[in-house]
Amino acid sequence: MTNDKAEDIFFSELDPSFKDEVAKKIGLESIKPCYTCGSCTGICPVHEVIEDFDPRRMIHMILLGMRKEVLSSDLIWFCCLCNSCFFVCPQEIKFSRVATELRKMAMDGGYVDKGLLKRLEQVNPYLQDLCRRTMFLKVREGFCGSHTMPCWRKHTKG
Numbered sequence: 001m002t003n004d005k006a007e008d009i010f011f012s013e014l015d016p017s018f019k020d021e022v023a024k025k026i027g028l029e030s031i032k033p034c035y036t037c038g039s040c041t042g043i044c045p046v047h048e049v050i051e052d053f054d055p056r057r058m059i060h061m062i063l064l065g066m067r068k069e070v071l072s073s074d075l076i077w078f079c080c081l082c083n084s085c086f087f088v089c090p091q092e093i094k095f096s097r098v099a100t101e102l103r104k105m106a107m108d109g110g111y112v113d114k115g116l117l118k119r120l121e122q123v124n125p126y127l128q129d130l131c132r133r134t135m136f137l138k139v140r141e142g143f144c145g146s147h148t149m150p151c152w153r154k155h156t157k158g
């Protein structure tokens with residue numbers, strides 16, 4: 001009985017429209033094609049240093065409709081927007097785009113703790129450096145494509 005009640009509360013908090021809202025904001029019809037292969041998490045440089053940061057898990061939470069948990073999570077601010085996951089995603093899901101929209105939604109929805117943003121200012125240079133180094137390595141490994149950042153793309157043509 002207690003469990004049923006807990007489940008009722010849990011399911012009542014899920015928001016099935018969340019995934020469609022995120023998809024619309026990033027210009028997709030749907031982000032449902034994610035089949036949780038985990039390639040994104042496997043290549044993510046931030047996951048290597050912050051184990052809890054897991055793009056596959058975050059996409060799964062979006063698909064489940066866990067709006068509050070996702071938008072109030074500190075983790076959405078840790079993506080360094082390097083696009084490494086996009087290189088390997090078989091479904092061409094661009095998590096950097098998802099993360100950017102989640103941040104805007106978190107700000108608009110009042111989910112963000114101002115103290116966190118202040119603390120992030122100290123972490124951001126480190127994340128940006130991680131992003132740059134990761135992209136540099138990817139380009140050296142031969143990754144190239146329209147989704148490579150313009151500043152790197154000019155070094156990968158020809």
Ligand code: SF4
Nearest residue numbers: 034036037038040089
């Ligand atoms: S790589 Fe793409 S399909 Fe695989 S889990 Fe990540 S987002 Fe989903």
Ligand code: SF4
Nearest residue numbers: 044079080082083085
């Ligand atoms: S864009 Fe980079 S940091 Fe963000 S989830 Fe993808 S691989 Fe990780």
